Amino acid sequence: MADAFSFSLQGTDGAARLGEFRTPHGVVQTPAFMPVGTQGSVKAMRHRDLEEAGAQIILGNTYHLYLRPGDQLIARRGGLHRFIGWPHPILTDSGGYQVFSLAARRKIAEEGAEFRSHLDGSLHLLTPESATDIQARLGSDIAMVLDECLAFPATQDEAARSMARSLRWAARCRARLEQIRDGQARDVGATNPGQAQFGIVQGGVFQDLRDQSAEATFGIGFEGYAIGGLSVGEPIDLMYSVVGETARRLPEAQPRYLMGTGTPEDLVECVARGIDMFDCVLPTRNGRTGQLFTSEGRLNIRNAKYAEDEGPVDSRCACYTCRTHSRAYLRHLYMAGEMTAGALNTLHNLSFYLDTMRRIRDAISLRTFDRFRQEFLRSVSRLSLDS
Amino acid sequence: MADAFSFSLQGTDGAARLGEFRTPHGVVQTPAFMPVGTQGSVKAMRHRDLEEAGAQIILGNTYHLYLRPGDQLIARRGGLHRFIGWPHPILTDSGGYQVFSLAARRKIAEEGAEFRSHLDGSLHLLTPESATDIQARLGSDIAMVLDECLAFPATQDEAARSMARSLRWAARCRARLEQIRDGQARDVGATNPGQAQFGIVQGGVFQDLRDQSAEATFGIGFEGYAIGGLSVGEPIDLMYSVVGETARRLPEAQPRYLMGTGTPEDLVECVARGIDMFDCVLPTRNGRTGQLFTSEGRLNIRNAKYAEDEGPVDSRCACYTCRTHSRAYLRHLYMAGEMTAGALNTLHNLSFYLDTMRRIRDAISLRTFDRFRQEFLRSVSRLSLDS
Numbered sequence: 010m011a012d013a014f015s016f017s018l019q020g021t022d023g024a025a026r027l028g029e030f031r032t033p034h035g036v037v038q039t040p041a042f043m044p045v046g047t048q049g050s051v052k053a054m055r056h057r058d059l060e061e062a063g064a065q066i067i068l069g070n071t072y073h074l075y076l077r078p079g080d081q082l083i084a085r086r087g088g089l090h091r092f093i094g095w096p097h098p099i100l101t102d103s104g105g106y107q108v109f110s111l112a113a114r115r116k117i118a119e120e121g122a123e124f125r126s127h128l129d130g131s132l133h134l135l136t137p138e139s140a141t142d143i144q145a146r147l148g149s150d151i152a153m154v155l156d157e158c159l160a161f162p163a164t165q166d167e168a169a170r171s172m173a174r175s176l177r178w179a180a181r182c183r184a185r186l187e188q189i190r191d192g193q194a195r196d197v198g199a200t201n202p203g204q205a206q207f208g209i210v211q212g213g214v215f216q217d218l219r220d221q222s223a224e225a226t227f228g229i230g231f232e233g234y235a236i237g238g239l240s241v242g243e244p245i246d247l248m249y250s251v252v253g254e255t256a257r258r259l260p261e262a263q264p265r266y267l268m269g270t271g272t273p274e275d276l277v278e279c280v281a282r283g284i285d286m287f288d289c290v291l292p293t294r295n296g297r298t299g300q301l302f303t304s305e306g307r308l309n310i311r312n313a314k315y316a317e318d319e320g321p322v323d324s325r326c327a328c329y330t331c332r333t334h335s336r337a338y339l340r341h342l343y344m345a346g347e348m349t350a351g352a353l354n355t356l357h358n359l360s361f362y363l364d365t366m367r368r369i370r371d372a373i374s375l376r377t378f379d380r381f382r383q384e385f386l387r388s389v390s391r392l393s394l395d396s
Numbered sequence: 397m398a399d400a401f402s403f404s405l406q407g408t409d410g411a412a413r414l415g416e417f418r419t420p421h422g423v424v425q426t427p428a429f430m431p432v433g434t435q436g437s438v439k440a441m442r443h444r445d446l447e448e449a450g451a452q453i454i455l456g457n458t459y460h461l462y463l464r465p466g467d468q469l470i471a472r473r474g475g476l477h478r479f480i481g482w483p484h485p486i487l488t489d490s491g492g493y494q495v496f497s498l499a500a501r502r503k504i505a506e507e508g509a510e511f512r513s514h515l516d517g518s519l520h521l522l523t524p525e526s527a528t529d530i531q532a533r534l535g536s537d538i539a540m541v542l543d544e545c546l547a548f549p550a551t552q553d554e555a556a557r558s559m560a561r562s563l564r565w566a567a568r569c570r571a572r573l574e575q576i577r578d579g580q581a582r583d584v585g586a587t588n589p590g591q592a593q594f595g596i597v598q599g600g601v602f603q604d605l606r607d608q609s610a611e612a613t614f615g616i617g618f619e620g621y622a623i624g625g626l627s628v629g630e631p632i633d634l635m636y637s638v639v640g641e642t643a644r645r646l647p648e649a650q651p652r653y654l655m656g657t658g659t660p661e662d663l664v665e666c667v668a669r670g671i672d673m674f675d676c677v678l679p680t681r682n683g684r685t686g687q688l689f690t691s692e693g694r695l696n697i698r699n700a701k702y703a704e705d706e707g708p709v710d711s712r713c714a715c716y717t718c719r720t721h722s723r724a725y726l727r728h729l730y731m732a733g734e735m736t737a738g739a740l741n742t743l744h745n746l747s748f749y750l751d752t753m754r755r756i757r758d759a760i761s762l763r764t765f766d767r768f769r770q771e772f773l774r775s776v777s778r779l780s781l782d783s
Contacts, residue, residue, distance in 0.1 A: 048732045049725070055736060056720065078728045082704065086724060094720045317469060333443065333481045337473060338436070341465045345435045348735050349442060 013203025014150070014232045016264045022378040024256070024283040027370055030233075030264055032098045032150035033203035034090060037065040039264060039285040040373075042276065042366045043100060044359055045293060048073045049093040052293050053348075053355040056095050062328065062356065063363040066098040066150075068288045071143055072107035076126050076133075080146040081198075088148030088200030100288075101149035103140040103182075106269075109158040117157065119174065137181035141206075145189050148200030153235065154182035156209045161241040168213035172222050175211045176229075182206065183229050205232035207266060214243050216254050223258040234259045235266040236284075240275075249278055256283035273302055273365055277385050280369050281378070292362045296355030299343050303361065308336075308394040310354065315340045328360035329353075400590025401537070401619045403651045409765040411643070411670040414757055417620075417651055419485045419537035420590035421477060424452045426651060426672040427760075429663065429753045430487060431746055432680060435460045436480040439680050440735075440742040443482050449715065449743065450750040453485040453537075455675045458530055459494035463513050463520075467533040468585075475535030475587030487675075488536035490527040490569075493656075496545040504544065506561065524568035528593075532576050535587030540622065541569035543596045548628040555600035559609050562598045563616075569593065570616050592619035594653060601630050603641050610645040621646045622653040623671075627662075636665055643670035660689055660752055664772050667756050668765070679749045683742030686730050690748065695723075695781040697741065702727045715747035716740075 013033045020027040028039045044051045044059060046067040051059055059067065069089055074080060086092040089099055108115050108122045115124035121136030137155045144152035156175040159168055186206050188194045208231040212218030226234060236255050239248050252267060259265050266286035267279050276287055292302065299310040303323035308315070310322075318336035330339070330353040342350035365385075372381035400420045407414040415426045431438045431446060433454040438446055446454065456476055461467060473479040476486055495502050495511045502511035508523030524542045531539035543562040546555055573593050575581045595618040599605030613621060623642050626635050639654060646652050653673035654666050663674055679689065686697040690710035695702070697709075705723040717726070717740040729737035752772075759768035 048728075048734060050729055050732075050734045050736050053735055053739075055716070055739065057716065073732075077732055078703065078724075082724075085704065086706065086722075092722075092728075093725055094722070316465065317472065319473065329442070329444065335473075335479075335481070337465075337469075338480055341435075341479075342437055345437075345460075345464055347435060347437045348440055348738065349437050351735065352440075352442065352739065 014205035016233065016262065018261065020374060020376075022373045022376045023281065024253070025280050025369075025373045025378045026283060026285055027373040028264070028285060032066075032205070033201055034096060034098045034150050035065070037098055038370060040276070040280045040366055040369050041066060041286050042362050043068045043286065043288040044362075045070075045288055045290045046093075046095075046099075048077070049089065051355075051359075053297060053352045054293075054359070056093075058356050059359070060097075062360045063367060064097075064359070066100060067095065069099055069101045069147065069149060070107060071101045071104035071140065071147065074101075074147060075104060075143050076128055080143045084146035084148070084198045084200050088146075090148065090201075098150040100151040101144050101147055101153065102268075103153045103155040104135055104143065105140065105155045106158050108135055119177075121155070137178040138185045141182045141185040141189070142194075142197045145186070145197050145199035145201075145204065148204065150201065150204060151233065152186070152204055152206045154179045154206065154208055154231075156211055156237055159211065159213055159238050159241075161213070161243055163213050165213075165215050165218070168211075168215050168218055172211045172213075172218050175209065176222065176225050179208050179226060180229050183208075183231065207231050207233040207235050207264075209235045209237040209268070210255055210259070211238050213238060214247050214251055216251060219251060219255045220258055223255055227260060231263075233264040233266060233286075235268050237268045239267065240270045245275075249282065252279050252284065253282035259283075273362065273389050274386060276362070276365060277369065277382050280373075281382055292358035293355050296358040297351040299350070299354060301354060302358050302389070303394070305388055306392050306394045310336065310340050310343050310350075312340075312395045314395065322357050323361065326357065326360060326364070328357050330357040330360075401592035403620065403649065405648065407761060407763075409760045409763045410668065411640070412667050412756075412760045412765045413670060413672055414760040415651070415672060419453075419592070420588055421483060421485045421537050422452070424485055425757060427663070427667045427753055427756050428453060428673050429749050430455045430673065430675040431749075432457075432675055432677045433480075433482075433486075435464070436476065438742075438746075440684060440739045441680075441746065443480075445743055446746070447484075449747040450754060451484075451746070453487060454482065456486055456488045456534065456536060457494060458488045458491035458527065458534065461488075461534060462491060462530050463515055467530045471533035471535070471585045471587050475533075477535065477588075485537040487538040488531045488534055488540065489655075490540045490542040491522055491530065492527065492542045493545050495522055506564075508542070524565040525572045528569045528572040528576070529581075529584045532573070532584050532586035532588075532591065535591065537588065537591060538620065539573070539591055539593045541566040541593065541595055541618075543598055543624055546598065546600055546625050546628075548600070548630055550600050552600075552602050552605070555598075555602050555605055559598045559600075559605050562596065563609065563612050566595050566613060567616050570595075570618065594618050594620040594622050594651075596622045596624040596655070597642055597646070598625050600625060601634050601638055603638060606638060606642045607645055610642055614647060618650075620651040620653060620673075622655050624655045626654070627657045632662075636669065639666050639671065640669035646670075660749065660776050661773060663749070663752060664756065664769050667760075668769055679745035680742050683745040684738040686737070686741060688741060689745050689776075690781070692775055693779050693781045697723065697727050697730050697737075699727075699782040701782065709744050710748065713744065713748060713751070715744050717744040717747075
């Protein structure tokens with residue numbers, strides 16, 4: 010069943026890669042963007058909205074699902090797919106990122122991370138083994154190893170020590186998954202025997218550490234490889250450089266996932282550097298606060314200039330929001346505090362992101378990615394349309 | 397253009413009536429339920445959700461739209477239908493009910509109601525003429541006259557005085573609409589020349605006052621007639637009795653609208669007494685707080701007994717929520733504070749209400765309404781499924 014996951018590279022254009030991976034719950038075309046479904050729901054979206062927007066895979070947060078409703082409850086319901094009614098692929102993170110974000114409420118040691126729940130203050134221990142077990146119960150199609158999340162900035166020494174611990178944790182995660190796969194841990198109650206596991210390359214912004222981490226993580230051996238610990242405050246050019254150099258050192262035959270990134274421009278730039286998979290809360294979170302991504306730049310729907318604007322959010326977008334409503338109406342809904350504002354805005358933003366991924370895949374397939382990239386960056390600038 | 401509105405009675409079964417009315421924006425089959433779209437949006441719903449659930453007409457609140465984004469802005473955008481992107485019929489209330497609910501923030505006189513905005517404290521005057529003008533600018537398909545809303549309980553004397561004032565206001569509303577129709581008030585900027593206007597019968601729980609009000613309102617002459625001032629705290633049997641007796645005195649050839657009611661049982665009971673149209677916030681408001689209506693009774697999705705319940709909300713319901721999700725997942729979404737909980741719950745509740753109206757129409761058409769009513773009241777009891 011470990012063969013249930015496979016990746017095939019279908020073409021390249023420069024460093025950009027076109028491919029697809031197979032999971033027990035279906036195929037995902039890459040480069041792919043994964044909407045974030047923190048608590049088993051992509052905020053403000055119904056599953057069919059995601060399908061309509063073109064989402065092929067979503068991400069679930071292990072920390073949140075472990076605390077509520079609980080991985081044991083979800084396992085009793087047959088796993089996360091069945092529990093939430095989403096029949097397509099799901100990737101889960103390890104829970105580490107959220108635990109590290111708890112700051113004063115957590116304590117890190119070699120064994121793992123001890124933390125207090127943000128919900129009720131109860132004490133929990135997240136170890137490489139328990140993070141693997143929890144994800145096995147959730148039954149996602151892709152599980153992530155538990156890694157240590159380094160704050161930025163960090164010294165090279167701090168980054169080296171943290172990277173080394175992440176490697177030891179990665180080996181423990183893999184060993185635990187092997188036990189589960191070999192039937193030596195039936196009491197775990199795994200719900201998806203075809204679950205794949207990705208390693209995570211760390212090392213901060215120090216390329217020699219990144220290179221060591223990439224090599225050692227590959228040495229452990231996973232179905233795919235992620236780049237973690239970026240988009241945490243480092244300059245954008247430095248991030249792009251680390252992404253490009255690290256991606257070059259990852260095996261060609263397996264998918265590469267850049268965690269927690271980014272803006273539409275970041276997606277294009279990092280595809281150009283060999284990344285296959287992305288996740289980010291930007292399209293959903295910004296949708297709820299009224300910031301909309303368009304083919305001509307960003308706009309904030311609260312701006313008074315849209316009060317009588319009869320045009321759609323983006324005249325080049327075919328989503329339900331753009332087909333049905335004017336900027337004037339969307340602004341009214343936002344100002345009036347209607348929750349439908351968040352839903353319509355999120356639907357547009359996700360449609361824009363997922364449509365961008367489709368255009369990226371088309372361009373790689375036609376070997377016109379570089380031209381697409383130049384035009385995209387010219388039009389979808391970081392500039393605001395509001396002024 | 398006053399002929400743009402017409403009602404045809406297509407059959408009866410006892411006092412229950414099957415019919416339809418035509419408006420400039422389409423046909424509505426009666427008995428009909430109108431979801432409440434207070435600020436130009438039915439809370440938590442997208443328009444296509446309403447269409448899918450079977451809504452043929454929605455209600456907009458004049459008070460809210462007048463204050464934000466403003467009837468003048470909506471008129472400049474071509475009227476409410478165009479502004480909100482809903483091409484089907486819309487009924488607007490007069491704004492009176494909300495103004496009367498402001499209590500300490502309003503002052504009522506013969507001229508009209510002076511009130512302070514709940515948004516910014518600004519001072520406004522709502523008169524029969526301005527309520528008519530505002531609704532003419534909004535361009536709803538059915539406008540309501542401004543009436544005085546009596547608190548319950550009230551003495552017969554208070555009810556009589558209030559009913560008399562409502563009649564004088566109704567005559568002023570009608571006179572104003574005639575001016576607009578005759579082209580004597582072009583500066584109003586009416587956006588729907590085919591707009592109809594309904595009178596409202598008042599008189600509290602005093603049947604002789606109700607009879608007088610019905611006769612005098614009919615004397616003024618409207619395209620339809622509403623019964624107002626019920627569901628304000630009076631005993632349910634008294635309400636049913638006033639509805640039945642009052643409906644009998646309204647003209648057969650025009651639609652009868654019971655304002656602000658009610659539970660699923662109320663809809664069936666009042667159709668049995670000759671009512672054609674309803675509106676109520678119950679399905680939407682209760683959806684957001686987790687109370688769900690089902691064919692076997694009500695349930696509150698927060699109840700711990702649903703935490704591992706894999707069944708749908710209502711096994712006899714074909715809505716998206718019931719087709720896709722379990723009670724367990726809906727409970728999780730609610731407990732986790734996901735806004736999608738409100739959307740999925742509201743979609744179910746509205747589907748249940750609108751499906752009930754379809755079943756009512758079928759039963760009248762087959763002349764089996766009385767049997768339907770008995771069975772419906774037996775199964776959809778007021779009892780809770782939670783215990």
